[in-house]
Structure formats: C-alpha cells, structure tokens
Amino acid sequence: MSDKNTEIRKGLYGVVVDETAVSKVVPETNSLTYRGYPVQELARYCSFEEVAYLLWNGELPSQEELIRFSAREKALRHLDRHLIDLITSMPKSCHPMDVLRTAISFIGSQDPEAYTRDSEHIRRTALELMAKIPTIIALDIRRRRGEGYIEPSRKKGFAENFLWMVFGEEEGSPANSRADIEAFDKSLTLYAEHSFNASTFAARVITSTMSDTYSAIVGAIGALKGPLHGGANEAVMHNFLEVDDPAKAEEWAKNKLANKELVMGFGHRVYKKGDSRVPTMEAAFKELAEQHDQTKWVEMYDIMAKTMYENTSIQIRPNLDFPAGPAYYILGFDIEFFTPIFVMARITGWTAHIVEQNENNSLIRPLSAYNGEEQRPVPPKSF
Numbered sequence: 001m002s003d004k005n006t007e008i009r010k011g012l013y014g015v016v017v018d019e020t021a022v023s024k025v026v027p028e029t030n031s032l033t034y035r036g037y038p039v040q041e042l043a044r045y046c047s048f049e050e051v052a053y054l055l056w057n058g059e060l061p062s063q064e065e066l067i068r069f070s071a072r073e074k075a076l077r078h079l080d081r082h083l084i085d086l087i088t089s090m091p092k093s094c095h096p097m098d099v100l101r102t103a104i105s106f107i108g109s110q111d112p113e114a115y116t117r118d119s120e121h122i123r124r125t126a127l128e129l130m131a132k133i134p135t136i137i138a139l140d141i142r143r144r145r146g147e148g149y150i151e152p153s154r155k156k157g158f159a160e161n162f163l164w165m166v167f168g169e170e171e172g173s174p175a176n177s178r179a180d181i182e183a184f185d186k187s188l189t190l191y192a193e194h195s196f197n198a199s200t201f202a203a204r205v206i207t208s209t210m211s212d213t214y215s216a217i218v219g220a221i222g223a224l225k226g227p228l229h230g231g232a233n234e235a236v237m238h239n240f241l242e243v244d245d246p247a248k249a250e251e252w253a254k255n256k257l258a259n260k261e262l263v264m265g266f267g268h269r270v271y272k273k274g275d276s277r278v279p280t281m282e283a284a285f286k287e288l289a290e291q292h293d294q295t296k297w298v299e300m301y302d303i304m305a306k307t308m309y310e311n312t313s314i315q316i317r318p319n320l321d322f323p324a325g326p327a328y329y330i331l332g333f334d335i336e337f338f339t340p341i342f343v344m345a346r347i348t349g350w351t352a353h354i355v356e357q358n359e360n361n362s363l364i365r366p367l368s369a370y371n372g373e374e375q376r377p378v379p380p381k382s383f
C-alpha cells in the first residue's frame with residue numbers, strides 16, 4: 001500500500017494506544033472516574049490529598065493511612081537554599097511554567113537515584129514533587145510581586161498551605177477562608193487526572209524510552225503549557241478581562257465565531273456533549289463569585305456559554321478551564337500562574353501513569369506516512 005492510501009488519524013484522533021487502570025472517561029455519559037470513583041463524588045467527599053493517595057495506590061486511604069501520608073507530604077514541602085537561589089535568579093519576564101520546568105529539572109539533578117525504575121521509588125518521587133511544587137509556585141508568585149518567601153507550613157492541609165504561602169494570611173481571613181480553601185481543593189481534584197491527555201501521553205512516551213521520572217515530568221510540563229491544553233485556563237481569563245462587561249459578551253463570542261477564531265475554554269477532544277468536570281467546577285466558581293461579590297464574571301460566563309452553544313453546529317460546550325479560569329482569578333491568583341497551579345494537581349495523574357507505563361512498558365514509537373520527494377540521487381556538485 002502506498003503512503004497516500006494509508007489511513008492517518010491526525011492528532012491520534014480516536015486511536016486507543018494502551019490500557020490504563022488509573023481513570024476512565026466515558027464521553028457518551030459525561031462520566032469520569034478515578035480508580036472507579038466518580039470525580040464529582042471525590043471532589044465532594046474527599047480532600048485532594050486523599051485523591052492523590054487513591055491515584056497512586058489504587059484505593060482510598062484509611063484514616064491512619066491518610067494521617068501518615070499527609071505527614072510525609074508536609075515534611076517534604078521545604079525547598080533547599082540552592083533551589084531557592086535558582087528560582088529567584090530566573091528572569092521575571094519568563095513564564096512561570098518555565099520556572100517550574102527548570103526547578104523540576106534541578107530537583108532531578110539532585111537525586112542520585114533518579115534512574116531507579118522501581119515503583120516505590122517513583123511514588124516517593126511523586127510525593128516529593130507534589131509537596132514541593134506548591135512551594136516553588138508560591139515563591140515565584142511572591143518574588144514577582146516583590147514580596148518575601150513564606151516557608152511552607154508543617155501543619156496546614158495541602159490547599160490551605162498553598163493559600164497561606166501565596167497570601168500570607170491565616171485560615172479565616174479574607175484570602176484564606178474555609179470556602180476558598182474548599183473551592184480550591186475541589187479544583188485540584190478535578191484537575192488531577194484525565195487519562196491519555198496530551199501531557200500525560202508525553203510523560204508516558206518519555207517513560208517508555210526508559211528515561212527517568214523527572215524528564216517525563218519536564219516533558220509533561222512543556223506539553224501542558226500550550227493554550228490548546230493547560231494554557232487554556234489563562235487564556236480564558238484574558239478573554240473575560242477583554243470582554244469585561246456582560247453586555248458585550250454575546251457580541252464578543254459571535255465575532256470570534258464569525259472570524260473562525262478558537263474561543264478558549266470551549267470544546268474537547270474526547271467530550272463532545274459536555275465535560276464531566278464542569279458542573280462541579282461551575283458550582284464552585286459561582287459560589288466563590290457570590291462570596292467575593294464578583295458576580296459579573298458569572299453573568300459573562302452564562303452568556304458566553306449560551307452563545308457558543310446556540311451558534312455552533314456542534315453545540316460546543318465549556319471545558320473545565322472555562323469555570324476554573326475565573327474561579328482562580330477570584331481567589332486572587334495572578335493569571336500567568338493558573339497553568340502552574342494545574343501542574344500542582346496533575347502531577348498526581350502524571351506520576352500514576354509513569355508507574356503504570358513502567359510496570360508494563362513498550363516503547364511508544366508510531367509510524368508516519370511519507371509525503372516528501374520520491375527517492376532521488378544526490379546530483380553531481382556544480383560548484
């Protein structure tokens with residue numbers, strides 16, 4: 001068969017490349033489960049720490065297991081002097097995802113056992129990265145604002161500690177209320193895992209070459225950064241700010257469609273009838289907007305969602321980034337940190353997949369259909 005007749009699934013559209021027991025997406029029923037549990041129920045009843053434990057161990061922790069797991073995570077949150085110096089020496093003009101990517105590379109260089117492929121070692125690495133990534137992000141947020149580094153707490157829960165390190169306010173204060181902590185914690189659970197998305201697949205490709213965990217995570221961060229993937233949550237908020245007025249939202253969306261421009265935060269490669277994570281995040285976003293007296297974003301959200309649905313032949317709907325973007329804005333995070341915050345959550349899913357890929361590995365190496373010049377001889381030199 002000539003290359004021209006080869007069926008090509010551009011973007012691996014609809015191609016099943018391997019099995020996984022980490023999560024299951026069923027687009028027909030808008031369902032997403034982590035290790036068998038519906039993500040909506042996990043967001044409602046479990047903390048992000050419990051979800052991380054579940055993704056790595058296959059089962060939810062008992063109370064004792066959770067206490068031990070959380071204590072280990074809290075003990076790993078600090079950064080050493082060299083890493084702090086590296087982060088603070090990076091240009092403030094670079095994207096925070098570049099800082100995170102560099103920091104993970106550096107942590108990998110300090111691990112003498114980086115190439116160990118044993119699952120227990122990978123899980124330990126995963127826990128260390130889960131613990132340190134929020135500290136790296138918070139340090140980067142504060143140094144760009146001209147504020148000093150706040151040491152991680154050894155007592156606070158994961159979500160609360162992050163808000164503490166970013167805003168320096170104790171629980172109960174306006175920038176660290178129980179409602180803010182809960183909404184943020186939910187978003188982390190919703191962002192934690194999503195089967196063979198582009199960044200997870202990138203991590204699995206790198207792992208399949210028998211490379212190390214840190215390299216796989218660095219590659220995944222690079223993939224997540226793009227606006228068609230994780231970068232969309234930042235783009236969403238830039239769009240909200242550009243529109244700024246609910247009265248302009250409908251026209252803005254219609255213009256985008258008329259100009260055949262992508263509207264970030266809409267559409268999905270797998271879900272074609274709605275993203276299973278949106279109702280939970282949308283409710284959390286709307287509650288935050290009420291509590292912070294910022295309901296104008298909700299008005300814009302509803303108008304844009306309705307306009308996109310009614311004016312596209314495929315009745316396009318929001319994906320998780322559409323409610324997550326304005327929710328993070330209301331929480332007070334700087335927009336360029338929305339995707340790094342996504343990493344804080346997705347590190348759990350990535351590393352669960354790295355373990356799985358390692359335990360049943362086959363080099364990922366697809367074929368391509370050649371469409372260049374026919375074979376030809378190198379011409380005699382005329383010079």
Ligand code: COA
Nearest residue numbers: 227228229232261262263264265266267268269319320321
């Ligand atoms: N805005 C406007 N039109 C969109 C759109 C969007 N966000 N997403 C898809 N479409 C259009 C496509 O251009 C295509 O139009 P066409 O048939 O005229 O070419 C049609 O809808 C079908 O697209 P589809 O095949 O379903 O998209 P995909 O699976 O190739 O792409 C995404 C999926 C996520 C890359 C795409 O929806 C997108 O770019 N969304 C915006 C970025 C984003 O929010 N990413 C985060 C994903 S969680």
